[in-house]
Amino acid sequence: MALDKATLLDLYRMLVKIRTFEERVGAMYYEEKLPAFDIAAGPIPGEMHLYSGQEAVAAGVCAHLRPDDPVTSTHRPHGHLIAKGVDLKKMMAEIFGKKTGLCQGKGGHMHLFDPSLHFGCGGIVGGGIPHAVGAALAIKKQKQDRVAVAFFGEGAANIGAFHESVNLAGVWQAPVVFVVEDNLYAISVPKSVSTSVRSNAERGAAYGIPAVQVDGQDVVAVYEAAGEAIARARRGEGPSLIEAICYRYRGHFEGDAEGYLQQGEKASWKEKDPINILGAQLKAQGWLSDAEAQAIQDEMTAQVAEAETFARQSPYPAPEEALQHVFA
Ligand SMILES: Cc1ncc(C[n+]2csc(CCOP(=O)(O)OP(=O)(O)O)c2C)c(N)n1
Numbered sequence: 001m002a003l004d005k006a007t008l009l010d011l012y013r014m015l016v017k018i019r020t021f022e023e024r025v026g027a028m029y030y031e032e033k034l035p036a037f038d039i040a041a042g043p044i045p046g047e048m049h050l051y052s053g054q055e056a057v058a059a060g061v062c063a064h065l066r067p068d069d070p071v072t073s074t075h076r077p078h079g080h081l082i083a084k085g086v087d088l089k090k091m092m093a094e095i096f097g098k099k100t101g102l103c104q105g106k107g108g109h110m111h112l113f114d115p116s117l118h119f120g121c122g123g124i125v126g127g128g129i130p131h132a133v134g135a136a137l138a139i140k141k142q143k144q145d146r147v148a149v150a151f152f153g154e155g156a157a158n159i160g161a162f163h164e165s166v167n168l169a170g171v172w173q174a175p176v177v178f179v180v181e182d183n184l185y186a187i188s189v190p191k192s193v194s195t196s197v198r199s200n201a202e203r204g205a206a207y208g209i210p211a212v213q214v215d216g217q218d219v220v221a222v223y224e225a226a227g228e229a230i231a232r233a234r235r236g237e238g239p240s241l242i243e244a245i246c247y248r249y250r251g252h253f254e255g256d257a258e259g260y261l262q263q264g265e266k267a268s269w270k271e272k273d274p275i276n277i278l279g280a281q282l283k284a285q286g287w288l289s290d291a292e293a294q295a296i297q298d299e300m301t302a303q304v305a306e307a308e309t310f311a312r313q314s315p316y317p318a319p320e321e322a323l324q325h326v327f328a
């Protein structure tokens with residue numbers, strides 16, 4: 001089914017928004033860290049895992065979600081939370097460790113929680129998958145039409161929690177959609193040496209749930225597959241799995257020497273860039289001029305700059321607050 005102009009433009013705007021945010025965070029991350037990479041230095045201390053290149057997955061799935069649909073994410077969470085509709089200022093402040101951040105500066109980039117959007121994430125690979133099933137079970141018991149979504153990487157699909165979660169979701173017919181983002185690597189380990197099946201979509205059959213593979217560079221393909229899966233769950237017809245084949249443009253983490261890549265690999269994936277693919281479709285339809293594309297880029301650059309200014313100008317939490325809101 002052909003998507004209408006408004007839907008396609010919304011998707012395009014979201015792709016550009018996520019890319020612009022990630023590339024700006026990537027630039028700011030290196031402030032004061034170089035020339036000898038000092039992970040603790042600069043305005044954004046600690047590890048950083050960016051989502052550039054994978055935007056179509058978050059945008060295509062989250063376009064179908066409501067604020068009250070629970071989403072669990074990973075150590076690479078920015079794109080999912082932006083697509084869910086987060087306030088960029090609060091998110092950027094959290095990444096900077098500031099008091100005005102989503103978690104009052106105590107979570108940082110890997111621990112972004114937004115109760116207003118029913119969103120959580122964390123650094124334990126696969127840790128969010130059982131949480132999504134738990135949320136879906138609660139939704140089912142409360143007879144609501146909400147849907148839980150778990151985003152995770154193809155590396156996470158090899159841990160026990162994935163298999164237990166998909167099995168129980170199948171048993172309970174819980175309203176959850178598992179979104180495997182297959183970006184070819186878990187850190188430096190290619191899927192071919194860690195995974196017994198060629199495609200994680202094949203694993204759906206083992207647990208009796210519908211599963212499809214989609215081109216994760218193509219936001220329309222993701223949007224259509226996610227639309228079916230999410231509508232099925234809202235109708236009370238149980239869980240689904242979507243495997244999106246995608247590619248991250250930056251290292252596993254910032255500072256990754258990327259010695260595991262094949263020569264020319266990244267350049268060839270960039271030829272299938274999600275923003276360019278959708279941009280070309282919109283232009284071919286006469287729905288996006290170069291000037292309009294530039295205006296969207298300028299708007300997103302301004303939104304990210306506003307978030308940056310807010311984060312930089314916000315105070316740090318006071319040292320005596322360190323033990324508040326934590327299990328001690
Ligand atoms: C339980 C657990 N094991 C190992 C790690 C270390 N680790 C962090 S990210 C990562 C790879 C994850 O790969 P994947 O699930 O494919 O996600 P991607 O980074 O590709 O988005 C690993 C092994 C961890 N954080 N948690």
Ligand SMILES: [Mg+2]
Binds near residue numbers: 153181183184185186
């Ligand atoms: Mg991966």
